Amino acid sequence: MAKRIGGFDLERELDRHWLRWTLLAWGVIAGWYLWDRWGSVQSLALGDTDDNMRLMQVRGLLAGQGWYDLRQYRLSPPGGLDIHWSRLVDLPIAALILIFKPFVGTALAERLACGIAPLLPLSVTMAALGATVRRLVAPTSWPIAVIVLLGCSAALLMFMPLRIDHHGWQLAMLSVTVAGLTDPRRARGGITVGLSSAASLAIGLELLPYCAMAGAIVTLRWVWDGSEVRRLQGYALSLAGGSTAGFVLFASNANYAMRCDALTPVWLSVTVAAGVLLFALSWLNPASRGMRLAGAAVAGAAIAGGFAALFPHCLSRPEGVSDELAEMWLNNVREARPIYMHSFRLGFPLAVLPVIGVIGAGVAAWRAKNAGEFVGWVAIGLFTAFAGMMLLWQVRAGGAAQLLSVPGSVALVWIVVPWFLERSSMAVRVLGAVAAFLLVSGLFAGFVVKYVKVDKPQSNRAAVYRANARCASASGMSLLDRTLPPSALFTHVDLGPRLIVMTHHKGIAGPYHRNERAILDVHHAFTGKPEAFRGIARRYGAQYLLVCPNMAETTVYRARSPDGFYGQLSKGKVPDWLTPVKLPKNAPYRLWRIEYGR
Template sequence: MESKRFSGFDLERELSVHWLRWTLLAWGVIAGWYLWNRWGQINGLALGDTDDNMRLMQVRALLDGQGWYDLRQYRLSPPGGLDIHWSRLVDLPIAALILIFKPFMGTPMAERLACGIAPLFPLGVTMAALGLTVRRLIAPAAWPLAIIILMGCTATMLMFVPLRIDHHGWQLACLALTVAGLADPRRARGGLTVGLSSAASLTIGLELLPYCAIAGAIVTLRWVWDGGEVRRIQAYALSLAGGSTLGFAVFASNANYAMRCDALTPVWLSVTIASGMLLFALSLLNPASRAARLGLAAVAGAAIAGGFAGLFPQCLSRPEGVSDELYNTWLNNVREARPIYKHSFAMGFPIAVLPVIGIIGAAVAAMRARTADQLVAWVAIGLFTAFAGAMLLWQIRAGPAAQLLAVPGATALAWIVVPWFLGHKWMPVRILGSAAAFLLVSGLFAGFVVKYVKVDTPKPNRAVVARANARCMSAAGMSLLDRSLPPSTLFTHVDLGPRLIVMTHHKGIAGPYHRNERAILDVHHAFTGKPEAFRPIARRYGAQYLLVCPNMAESTVYRAREPNGFYGQLAKGKVPAWLEPVRLPRKAPYRLWRIRYDRR
């Protein structure tokens, strides 16, 4: 007995029985390493994404007394402000951390710590949910392998790093919980998990709406195939409808009471409630015939789809509800909204590899399933992963979800393949073969491929643009603007707006948020139009200064669209007389002018 303890038997038992304790310990180690490794960025509040900057501004506004249901950002597009279609749900952990740290170290450092720590919470939820999934479907001790593979999911892990405070990490955590619910053999608990995680995801935002719909379809099809699944579909139906209603009542902003298609508004709330009621009604009927259940499910699906099309025809096109001009001018240029094949090999290949492996792994695991519940769960995960992989052909922003969903399938494949090599009689095969097999089935080999296989031709100005983006967004650059001017309204690039209001006392004009079509188009019209058209637009917002970042990515769009437009002429040194230069330090990344208006 003692020999078994020292030979690893007790370790396996410990990992199986106390898996959650060890998962939390692993999360703590990973979180600690992230905080140590990125402390410089945290201390400099280096929020690199516009959405992360805007999220912090939303939290600041809440803590400064702005209404719970008022999510307008009043320091952009003055005087009325910009409508932000988000939910307060993601603001809560950030605000709570700021309130905890503030008495001990002051507001600035409390904000930095909150932005560094908050993204690590959904990572912990995701690790636990994936561990639960592979324990249920593969083996009780398989969860460490899933966590290791998750750590190699580059696109997914970027959503959990310190300072990534926007909602994507929490939505991925909801998706991981949904998969755990689909894998749950206890029907009522599994349905409840899927319903509540879907409702929470929809409350946060609609980015994962297709995945929520697929999860609901899987729950329904399980009931169609097996009438004994009635408790699962009942729990799912009630929790989806009830959770969405609660999420809307507590977290929907005043603006989201309009019949919009881009958030959990009355449009999508009516869909979730109707879907829940219809599914619950079907479960009460629960005919014995599989064909009858399929017919009822088809009628319910047709009723929901037909009702949606009839009542909300405006939502059958772009959910953002933007004009063709805004789509072509701005939204079509958003990199993450482009399909994977329009990105470089170095970016696309590592993202696409793991979903393919995950699909293969889920298929193999389904063929080896020991129970009907495991078979259905693996089929569901395989379909989920295949759907996410197909979404990459639409937008590369599906990459984090696609990699996350591939983890269970990749773990199953590794659980089968790696032990075969470890048990081989030849030492070189055991060492080299097992290492190579893990690199292959985990998708980690993709990093070596893109490192040594050069198939992309780098654009000559890419480094220049990247340097300009970094310098203009930096805390050092922003501090120059804070010190050089009294609080003012600066007319500047759309992508610079959120960072400007976070790091300075100034106001901006626009941010990259689709509900603010007029402000975004005004900025583009001002920079691409004739010089004489600029001042009337700037006057509308009360702008006192013009701020540009030469070679910033957005500025290349202006120059490409209208080389002789206002920005194009500024870039060539043709500055109109009504722009008065403002002296900045020689190494400043910006150019700044005071706007002189005609006196009337």
């Protein structure tokens, strides 16, 4: 590529004004995604239960619900369901609604906010990754990071319009953490890592292992090089202070209990204790590397030992659910399964880029020109390898693993592609460079899964997908609004959040682990004996029974109890205390009024 085009110095422009061009690129990308998905935005096609619940949380806030009250009162009536999230991610969505509402009305304002809000953390991610590769690869390498990021299918999915849940912001904070780890200005880098980790924890605990890994890397840098003391001090103070501020500002009333699944007093005490101990170590700053290592080991042991002694109930799974709920529901959540339990089509693209990222970080560290570059690449390599291994625990780590792999991939592109471009043969220059880029960027994985068929076809998959889509559609939900006055509908767990977003009705449960009783009640009602159903439904004041035949959740009912209540309904065996409600012939639901008698 020419460095100068006419009077325009491209290399100088990409270097000096990189942030301006990054944000311009983000604007173009964001505009494309909004245009491409405008039909879904207009129909408010929130595809995930968490996205639907996030919108209900924002609606509650704008309607006057308390800042620290995160209960959802239109599920599990009359008391409502406890949602363990924080208000932090609600803020940009609520702000966008308030900005658009005077001009387009509430309904369209909500749709615009849900379309735009997920793209905001993408801008942060692009800028943070750009800063990282500029420091470690080359000042003009940031466009390659943007291109590689666009190929990160799992990560990019979290920034798509309507994906308003918190995962996009957590990935943005992770990218800021990486930028902080590679910042040559030590105090600023430490503060960046501490604050981004604190913000991530205030949002949710999904990336807690990555926050811990980032803290370990900062500490090990200080152990190896005592001159890194300013980075450690900045990290310690900002982690403790940022976590405290996050708890005070965003922890719900329910999160003041000693729970293990959010930033509660449990994890706040851990981050504050870690910050205090690490700051004390940095203040002492022993001259000997061995003494620094011993001090770090003692601090780590004190934190781990204190956690085990004070919060033994958090040593098992943080959700704190019963064995019954885990077996019946939580263990069956697809994203909570390891990568080897998923199809080749899903697993291969997730696994490829972390391998490339680790290799790239290793090669770049070997070629590093100075100690700062070397240490930065070692930190990224460790982080990427850790994220890759997390895939063996849960496939939901895929987005983070891909994101952390971007710098290593960019390093390989910067090394390999120019080699081909310098060959004398035109064929080698063009075809070799393109093939090399597709290989080291991981983009080839998309072509592999598209044309290589190794997964066994599932005969019922198409029917399940069709039922999931039709029952959650805006047209289907509007049918329920027109057919019934505001009522409490006993329906599936996964349909509950969508029901309350799109209709004036109440539901029973949503897929949130703190609401164990409601989830178990729904499963017991559908898998138990028909005569037991009415007693469960009566507790929630349910007036109607709504089912979505062939929805994914219903396959669980039938598998667990073929002759249970839902199994019999699916065979046409309907008790006489269920009165059918007439729906159009093509309706995706079956609906009955529940007759309790006297």
